[in-house]
Amino acid sequence: AQSVTQPDIHITVSEGASLELRCNYSYGATPYLFWYVQSPGQGLQLLLKYFSGDTLVQGIKGFEAEFKRSQSSFNLRKPSVHWSDAAEYFCAVGPPLPSGTYKYIFGTGTRLKVLA
């Protein structure tokens, strides 16, 4: 069955420290991969996406993610966390072309807390 796993429900880091949020997926083929961020009371904002090509992708707000096919992973990283990064982060997969399905699958999210 298709699924996305974010094994860390909560993560706490100090401001200025590095960050890595984990995402693993199970899918019949290499899907399209996304990371979204949700600030409290807000909708989801796209941080970055991977469709093909270079497996290290850069996103907004200084985030990057690396696609590792052998590990079915798409981990999100940031070298130095800012207090404003405190939010909930969602990994998602989407169907690659050609495909008969349209549906995105979301992970259950990782809530990031940043200590001053």
Place this chain on the structure above:
Amino acid sequence: NAGVTQTPKFQVLKTGQSMTLQCAQDMNHEYMSWYRQDPGMGLRLIHYSVGAGITDQGEVPNGYNVSRSTTEDFPLRLLSAAPSQTSVYFCASRAGQNYEQYFGPGTRLTVT
């Protein structure tokens, strides 16, 4: 562009009442979706549409109806509200199958 807009932002219903959550987008996107977000469960797809006049069920469609008469609008109808439908509802749109989704700000619904 306003992007994806949703109304209302908050709503309280009594069990058995019906209502419609509105969603509109001004980006001429073909694909639109409704999700519900519940603590610890991420986002779950309720219904989606790949164009005007075309809708299909997602993961959790029971108790909800949708229609897509125009490209811009994709309302979600709760037929007879139940406490289990207490959730935050998000509408999303995208230009095509291999494009990222844009999300609305959400509607927080409480059913008592």
